[in-house]
Amino acid sequence: MRHLKRLDTNNKLAFENINVKDFSARYPDIDPDAANQFLHGINADGNAIYGLDVTHAAWQAVGKGAYIAPLRWPVIRWFADRAYLLFAKHRNRISRWVTGQARCEQCNL
Template sequence: MTELAKVTVFYDGQCPLCVREMRHLQTLDHAERLHLVDIKQPQFNQQFPDIDAKQADRILTGINTDGRTIYGLDVTYAAWHAVGRGYWIAPLRWPGVRWFSDRVYLLFARHRARISRWVMGRSDCDSCRL
């Protein structure tokens, strides 16, 4: 039996909201289809030289099951789909909705520290590792 391809998600391990979502995804990942990588880990650039950590800090970056680099809500959809819950995110990828949801995501990504402070009471965390 061949191993299923994993979806790799490069996330900000110092963002409380990002870590919270990755933890939730981990609890749903019974088939171990996700590979979650903290872009703030010390050896990130050596381990993933093809991924620009600064860009991945601006917009969620991932690698889908085909090995193609994907960004933003496409990563979110791929991750949730990998754990069997893609239907939660699917409407955000529908034509007509996609353009709007991508812009809202970019706004969220740009202001995620402020949003984290508002939602979780802190904008960053050094001990939020998975």
């Protein structure tokens, strides 16, 4: 997320903390518990998007969508989405293994 934020020189992305008190009031259609399980996003048209579609849209917005575009190709998409859900389910364990911390503390974006 920090890397995306640095690349977002035109301020096309908005990162939200699902743990702030007014999150549900500002985003009543997003369940914070569900958003904690996998990525949720709202595209430029106001439509909800999820998982790797959020990731692809974010990278596309900063001009780097080609890096992960293959994950949205038809056959690869099916496998990538399942791998993402597995990663999302175990992300805290993976973070602890990679960084020594279970999760970033609000990541100081």
